[in-house]
Amino acid sequence: MADLIVWGIWISLFVISYFVGTYREKAHFANIVEREKKLVSLPALSMKCPDDRVVVKAELVMGSVVIGGDFFKQVVANLASVFGMRISVAEAMVDRARREAVLRMKEKAVGADAILNVRIDGLKIGARNKITGIEAMACGTAVYYAK
Amino acid sequence: MEITNIETIPGKTITTHFGLVCGSTVRSKNAFKDIGASIKNMFGGELKNYTRLLDDTRQEAISRMIEHATSLGANAIVNVRFATSDIAAGAAEIYIYGTAVRVE
Numbered sequence: 001m002a003d004l005i006v007w008g009i010w011i012s013l014f015v016i017s018y019f020v021g022t023y024r025e026k027a028h029f030a031n032i033v034e035r036e037k038k039l040v041s042l043p044a045l046s047m048k049c050p051d052d053r054v055v056v057k058a059e060l061v062m063g064s065v066v067i068g069g070d071f072f073k074q075v076v077a078n079l080a081s082v083f084g085m086r087i088s089v090a091e092a093m094v095d096r097a098r099r100e101a102v103l104r105m106k107e108k109a110v111g112a113d114a115i116l117n118v119r120i121d122g123l124k125i126g127a128r129n130k131i132t133g134i135e136a137m138a139c140g141t142a143v144y145y146a147k
Numbered sequence: 148m149e150i151t152n153i154e155t156i157p158g159k160t161i162t163t164h165f166g167l168v169c170g171s172t173v174r175s176k177n178a179f180k181d182i183g184a185s186i187k188n189m190f191g192g193e194l195k196n197y198t199r200l201l202d203d204t205r206q207e208a209i210s211r212m213i214e215h216a217t218s219l220g221a222n223a224i225v226n227v228r229f230a231t232s233d234i235a236a237g238a239a240e241i242y243i244y245g246t247a248v249r250v251e
Contacts, residue, residue, distance in 0.1 A: 013189065021191035028192075048153045055157035060150040060227060062205070066198045070191035100193075117153045123231045123239065125197060133194050135201055139229060141151040 013071055021070035025092060032099050039106045044115045044140060051114075054146040061115065062139035063104025067097040069131040077131055090131060094122070097136035109142035116141045148213050149223040149250070156223050159250040165219040169244035170211030173234060174204045201241070205229070208243045221247035 069077075073089045080087045098120055109115055118140035126132025149156050176197070187194060216224050227245035234240050 017190050024190070024192050050157050058149065058151050058153075058157050060152060064198060064201055064205070066194045066201065068188045068191055068194040068197075071189045073191070119152065119229070121229055121231065123201070123233075125194075125239075132188060133197060135197070137201075137205075137229065139152060139227075141153050143157055 014075060017071035021072055025096065028096055028100075032096065032103065035103050035107075036099070039103065042106050042109065042112060042115065044102055044106060044118045044138075046118055048117045050116060050143050051145070055143050056146050057144040058141050059109075060139060061105050061109045061112075061142045062137060063101050063106070063108060064135060064137040065097055065100045065104060066125060066133045066135045067093055067100070068133040069093055074131055093131070094134055094136070097122070097134050098138070101136040101138040105138040105140060111144065112142035113145045114143055116143060148216065150209075150213075150227055150245070151223075151225055152227045152245075154226055156225060156248075156250045159223075161223075161225070161248045162251050163221075163249040165216070165221045165247035165249070167244055168212055168215040168219065168221070168224060168247040169242065170208040170213075170215060171240060171242040172204050172208045172211070173238060173240045174200060175235075175238040176200065201239070204239070204241045205243070208241045212243050212245065216245075216247040219247050221249055223248050223250045 073093065076089050077087050101120065102118070105118070106115065118138060121137045123135040123137070125135060155161065183196065212224065224245040224247055227243060230242040232240045232242070
């Protein structure tokens, strides 16, 4: 009987976390796409040299975010790591984290004309065999050209 | 203090190099806040506590680097790099380093 209850909780958690996690992921992706469209005029480049124009100001900008994995993802990732498969749920998670980090960095560079030398760095949070969360950090040099 | 992660400060010339300056901080998570995070972790989404924690940690590391550079008499830091490492379960080190210079 007790086993049945434990399994019941486990399965309902698995199903609920799948639906809630997917819903939130979709909402987040929609939000990212919308903000990316708004900030498309501010390019984030991986080049180091600014254009041949007079730069009035340059500063370091960065943005970071920690995205947590849900219960469903952890179970799927554990299963997939047995068979050596591509873990698409984790791919979506890191993609989301990186794009959000770049967006936050762009949002901090208000009025800048370009962001040079953008680097994206990451950190895994949690125990070795679990995906508790993924941190993504983007940093670059925002340059302001003379008008 | 001007900080960039490219080799120069655009529009200015570097007159003196002071060598490498660095700042680091080691922070651990708050076990009480972690309870909230673990509940949130069931359903995914952003973990705002962790975001804030890492952000604060980076700011602190940067201000330590700036302190180091100011003590040398520099007025800018170029080529800044970030490094992170897990040193223990639940603790992370953030290490920031760059080249202190004087620009005109």
